[in-house]
Amino acid sequence: MFESSTIKDIARALNLSTSTVSRALRDSYEISAGTKKLVMDYAQQVNYRPNPNALSLKERRSKSIGIVVSEVANHYFSQAINGIESIANSRGYTVIITQTHESFEREKTNVQHLASRSVDGLLISLSAETSDVSHLEQLHQRGLPIVFFDRVPERIDTFKIIADNAKGAYEATSHLIRSGHLKIAHISSSAHLSISIERLTGYTDALHENGLSIHPEYIKNCPHGGMIQDEVETAVKELLSLKNRPDAIFVAGDRLTMGCMHVLKKLNMLNPTKIAIAGFSNSDVLDLFNPPITSVFQPAFDMGQLATEKLLELIEAKFPVTEFERNILQTRLFIR
Amino acid sequence: MFESSTIKDIARALNLSTSTVSRALRDSYEISAGTKKLVMDYAQQVNYRPNPNALSLKERRSKSIGIVVSEVANHYFSQAINGIESIANSRGYTVIITQTHESFEREKTNVQHLASRSVDGLLISLSAETSDVSHLEQLHQRGLPIVFFDRVPERIDTFKIIADNAKGAYEATSHLIRSGHLKIAHISSSAHLSISIERLTGYTDALHENGLSIHPEYIKNCPHGGMIQDEVETAVKELLSLKNRPDAIFVAGDRLTMGCMHVLKKLNMLNPTKIAIAGFSNSDVLDLFNPPITSVFQPAFDMGQLATEKLLELIEAKFPVTEFERNILQTRLFIR
DNA sequence: GCGGTTTTCGGCAACGTTTGCGTAAATTAA
DNA sequence: TTAATTTACGCAAACGTTGCCGAAAACCGC
Numbered sequence: 022m023f024e025s026s027t028i029k030d031i032a033r034a035l036n037l038s039t040s041t042v043s044r045a046l047r048d049s050y051e052i053s054a055g056t057k058k059l060v061m062d063y064a065q066q067v068n069y070r071p072n073p074n075a076l077s078l079k080e081r082r083s084k085s086i087g088i089v090v091s092e093v094a095n096h097y098f099s100q101a102i103n104g105i106e107s108i109a110n111s112r113g114y115t116v117i118i119t120q121t122h123e124s125f126e127r128e129k130t131n132v133q134h135l136a137s138r139s140v141d142g143l144l145i146s147l148s149a150e151t152s153d154v155s156h157l158e159q160l161h162q163r164g165l166p167i168v169f170f171d172r173v174p175e176r177i178d179t180f181k182i183i184a185d186n187a188k189g190a191y192e193a194t195s196h197l198i199r200s201g202h203l204k205i206a207h208i209s210s211s212a213h214l215s216i217s218i219e220r221l222t223g224y225t226d227a228l229h230e231n232g233l234s235i236h237p238e239y240i241k242n243c244p245h246g247g248m249i250q251d252e253v254e255t256a257v258k259e260l261l262s263l264k265n266r267p268d269a270i271f272v273a274g275d276r277l278t279m280g281c282m283h284v285l286k287k288l289n290m291l292n293p294t295k296i297a298i299a300g301f302s303n304s305d306v307l308d309l310f311n312p313p314i315t316s317v318f319q320p321a322f323d324m325g326q327l328a329t330e331k332l333l334e335l336i337e338a339k340f341p342v343t344e345f346e347r348n349i350l351q352t353r354l355f356i357r
Numbered sequence: 358m359f360e361s362s363t364i365k366d367i368a369r370a371l372n373l374s375t376s377t378v379s380r381a382l383r384d385s386y387e388i389s390a391g392t393k394k395l396v397m398d399y400a401q402q403v404n405y406r407p408n409p410n411a412l413s414l415k416e417r418r419s420k421s422i423g424i425v426v427s428e429v430a431n432h433y434f435s436q437a438i439n440g441i442e443s444i445a446n447s448r449g450y451t452v453i454i455t456q457t458h459e460s461f462e463r464e465k466t467n468v469q470h471l472a473s474r475s476v477d478g479l480l481i482s483l484s485a486e487t488s489d490v491s492h493l494e495q496l497h498q499r500g501l502p503i504v505f506f507d508r509v510p511e512r513i514d515t516f517k518i519i520a521d522n523a524k525g526a527y528e529a530t531s532h533l534i535r536s537g538h539l540k541i542a543h544i545s546s547s548a549h550l551s552i553s554i555e556r557l558t559g560y561t562d563a564l565h566e567n568g569l570s571i572h573p574e575y576i577k578n579c580p581h582g583g584m585i586q587d588e589v590e591t592a593v594k595e596l597l598s599l600k601n602r603p604d605a606i607f608v609a610g611d612r613l614t615m616g617c618m619h620v621l622k623k624l625n626m627l628n629p630t631k632i633a634i635a636g637f638s639n640s641d642v643l644d645l646f647n648p649p650i651t652s653v654f655q656p657a658f659d660m661g662q663l664a665t666e667k668l669l670e671l672i673e674a675k676f677p678v679t680e681f682e683r684n685i686l687q688t689r690l691f692i693r
Numbered sequence: 694g695c696g697g698t699t700t701t702c703g704g705c706a707a708c709g710t711t712t713g714c715g716t717a718a719a720t721t722a723a
Numbered sequence: 724t725t726a727a728t729t730t731a732c733g734c735a736a737a738c739g740t741t742g743c744c745g746a747a748a749a750c751c752g753c
Contacts, residue, residue, distance in 0.1 A: 025472075025499075027739055038703045043741060053701060070473040074413040075739035078708045083410065093454075094435035102429060106456070115474060118429075118454050120442070137361075137406040138451060163361075282645050291645075304642075309618050309627075311647025363709055374733045379711060389731060411709035414738045 087135030096303040104325025125150035142166035149246035166335035180331040189317040189352035190223025202269035209273040210246035247276035272300030313357035423471030432639040440661025461486035478502035485582035502671035516667040525653040525688030526559025538605035546582040583612035608636030649693035
């Protein structure tokens with residue numbers, strides 16, 4: 022099978038001890054220049070690669086970090102992953118990506134699996150179903166470094182990287198108002214999620230500031246964040262069948278925005294004169310849509326980078342970190 | 358820091374030897390029922406998880422497989438990854454996803470990294486820049502199980518999972534012809550890629566069968582598969598500035614299709630009466646586009662599943678496998 | 694040429710796990 | 724009761740690596 026040469030092999034071939042070879046390869050001062058060259062040349066020749074499992078076992082760290090996101094087929098997350106990779110790889114870390122598909126159960130098993138895989142730290146954005154974070158709290162208390170991004174829990178005290186969701190939502194809603202819409206509905210992911218709460222705040226703030234009142238029946242939640250299209254369809258249909266039918270919808274999520282548009286298209290309502298749409302999305306093809314929709318763009322790449330930097334800070338800290346920040350990055354409104 | 362209990366801890370606590378504990382946990386016949394229960398209960402209580410690094414070191418396998426794709430922000434690949442995960446996870450394997458961003462260099466470093474991470478096997482779709490596969494050939498000869506999917510090399514003899522690209526391209530091109538287009542151009546990824554060759558074949562076959570001749574100036578390649586938008590823009594502009602301007606383009610790739618539409622939009626040519634588009638894409642939002650475009654859908658999820666099954670077959674084979682298949686899955690044409 | 698450094702290297706243990714082998718105790722057979 | 728067998732467990736090595744400690748060899752000053 023697939024075997025690569027070890028330090029032992031090199032030691033045997035060169036008639037040296039394993040410790041000498043090990044030190045020669047790490048350019049230790051206690052090895053003579055001649056021996057170093059001998060060893061290094063030979064190692065090069067046989068294409069020696071240190072066995073990461075042996076290293077991990079010895080050093081008690083795996084030089085890998087785990088990522089938990091809803092799904093990679095979401096432009097926000099795929100961009101965040103690119104940011105994460107850019108930092109992690111440059112610092113010698115491998116990333117292991119897992120998807121929850123918005124399921125609490127999958128989140129738990131993924132996290133368990135990553136922990137048992139002995140990752141050095143965790144980068145996580147909660148699933149839509151997750152309201153109980155005890156599975157993470159437990160790991161956190163046992164000392165596993167964790168950084169949250171995007172969807173963050175209240176209870177766990179660690180670094181959190183989020184976008185300015187309230188402001189983003191405020192701007193999008195304000196844009197709809199400025200465009201002449203007065204009956205603005207709101208479709209969001211599960212109600213307990215941090216992003217949902219923050220975006221709802223921005224939405225209501227915008228309405229208030231413009232002297233519009235909040236209609237509870239205008240606010241719909243999809244507990245599975247758009248993974249279950251039926252939830253989206255029901256929400257949209259309920260909005261459309263209201264006696265006082267809204268003339269615009271502010272949608273608080275990437276997948277949700279797409280789902281919403283699909284429903285409207287199906288109902289032949291995909292027309293800004295009938296109902297306008299603005300939503301959170303990191304998609305790069307929104308301008309190709311008919312109609313093009315105004316969107317709130319999150320700096321996903323930067324968020325991924327920052328989250329990773331913070332995580333590595335935790336992982337590589339010599340002393341336990343007790344001061345945690347909550348970094349808030351600015352969103353960008355694309356008016357279309 | 359983050360420590361979990363080991364077999365040693367259990368042995369010490371229960372006043373047993375590590376071997377007894379190990380065997381009790383694996384339900385060995387040479388351990389008494391009483392001891393087994395004792396050990397298992399205690400292990401449960403302290404939430405014992407075997408250290409995967411120690412296991413990998415001992416068993417000389419990591420129970421992990423490496424994936425190399427262009428980018429996860431591509432619906433074809435994200436769907437394929439879902440298929441891969443569904444099989445791999447159910448069989449107890451972890452997947453490590455890496456992205457080449459269509460760069461040959463990144464492909465080489467990713468593959469090197471995965472190999473040195475001692476993955477048990479590799480699932481790979483070549484980058485657009487890759488024409489030399491010696492880095493993979495080498496690993497393959499040293500016994501590392503590899504299965505290719507989507508973009509496959511000629512030279513390396515192993516399992517290959519592909520879509521029926523020629524047929525898919527043929528159908529898309531035929532559709533354009535049936536729609537009344539006679540001057541059909543073709544934009545594709547780098548020319549040496551298997552998918553480019555096969556899709557070109559389908560394209561030319563369709564033209565031939567319909568009595569249309571092939572205009573070499575109608576065929577454009579983007580060596581970076583659309584990652585460099587300038588390449589796409591140049592290709593489109595060159596097509597549009599032809600004295601005999603094409604009235605349709607068959608685009609052979611997901612990212613390429615989007616890039617192409619962006620250019621047309623920018624040039625205010627995004628209109629089927631000006632130029633029609635049909636292309637390979639696994640995007641789920643194509644029907645929201647303006648204009649909606651006809652697309653060739655690949656069974657990405659199934660391809661991922663099949664590729665993983667084949668890879669695990671190789672990995673877990675007791676004897677070296679010498680008979681390899683080339684599985685061809687059917688595409689589906691969505692006419693819009 | 695002596696004692697004392699310095700240089701250069703090897704031996705050993707350890708990380709957590711499995712497994713072949715050995716063996717005391719318990720059971721069975723005679 | 725004794726011998727033969729079975730049961731139930733412990734010991735130690737191994738996977739690949741590093742680091743502590745010790746030690747031979749080379750060097751130094753005088």
